[in-house]
Amino acid sequence: METGSKIPLSHSLWSPHDTVKDVAESLGIALPEEAAKNLAMDVEYRIHEILETAIKFMRHSKRKLLMTTDINHALKVLNIEPLYGYDNSQPLVFKEALVGAGGQTLYYIDDNEIEFEKLINQELPKVPRQATFTAHWLAIEGVQPMVPQNPLPSEIKSLPPILRGATSSMLGSDILADESKDSESSKEKKVTEKETEVKPLVKHVLSKELKLYFDKVVEVLISTESEKEILKNAALNSLKNDPGLHQLVPYFIQFVAEQITNQLRNIEVLSTMLEVISALVDNKTIFLDPYVHALMPCILTLLLAKRIGPVLKDLDDIENQELLKNQLAVREFAAILLEHIIKVYGSSYSTLRPRVTRTLLRALLDSLKPIGTHYGALLGLKNMGNEVIKLVLIGNLKVWWKSVVEDGTKSEFEKGILLSTTIDILRSLKVTNEDDISIDSEINNEIKDKLKDRLGDKLSNAILEQDDAYEIIRGLFFGEIVV
Incomplete structure (x- = not known):
């Protein structure tokens, strides 16, 4: 290297060659030019590494301002001792001073001066308490033990029922109230509890559009006017295809359950309710898994109920026979829905199929049930699959026919329906x-x-x-x- 050549400056604003030479001279070390150059390049590389790591911490903190904490984190990651004396709680105040004869400006951080005597004489801060943990039984099998940590029974009874979590009856009287109190105090307590309004913690809020939609659909579904048949089909088609109806699912299921309970003699309403269930099941945008337990009683009621539709006394009459066939058609529709729900949701509820099979077999072997129940039980077992037919139905056919059909009070017309249905089930095998x-x-x-x-x-x-x-x-x- 030529002696007159100049050491190249770095890409930064400061000269690493001069800085390293000044530090070496202050320590009494004489560095050659080549050593100063190499050492300056290594120092600058380390500074760049620290800054890049600190910038990563800044970006992960969702900030655009580099702080001293980022530098300290970077130093810790790089296994370098962090810098002390810098804090982010207060902004740094830089002051300027003139240095040298040329008046070069030097910026420095103004440190706060603290008097030593004042620091000694001021009061010491309070020592924080040491964290401790204790354990006690809050309740053992529902009974609260008498320990100092638990409140006394008298203190609990003095609290309002809402605060102590007491259960109130429909009349507003506290179940846990002391029966030994006189009648006047109990009457006053009832009056105060009646005036207290208990609001639920979670409130299901429906939009005005959904409320209006639900009211219109319910009105059309329960209507018996022939002019609204087109609107009824449109409502069922909307339930089957429209998205965004998930909030209304529990309301529709409750509506179906109420109609089935109160309208068991109305075949048209029962058929419409089954169509509503079918539309909700076919709607791919509705998640029905949490509501299967509410749908099954509705379907099994129409499948196994003793009487649906008007009461038929004389089945020798052709008109009554046609009415019976209409009732059995409703049970056929319910059996189809039962098969569909078990196929779709049977994997989610492992006990659904055996529980339904047990219910159907119990209804089939009950000699006090009418033909409608036995017919629905046969159709339900048929739609449960060939395994259920072979393992459950065929093994009980002989006993069922002897004790229920032949020894029962069924007419020849009813026996003919059950016989043809049984043969059709066996024909499926x-x-x-x-x-x-x-x-x-x-x-x-x-x-x-x-x-x-x-x-x-x-x-x-x-x-x-x-x-x-x-x-x-x-x-x-x-x-x-x-x-």
């Missing part, structure tokens, strides 16, 4: 005959005896009279014997 063999040669006496032993004489003879008896029997005994 049939296995197609792959070999072109005559049916009479395949159904031998041994198979007929096994069929009668499983289903009884009446059901066996009815199956043997069917044109597809061979396929029905193959499905009935599939996997057990070779038919």
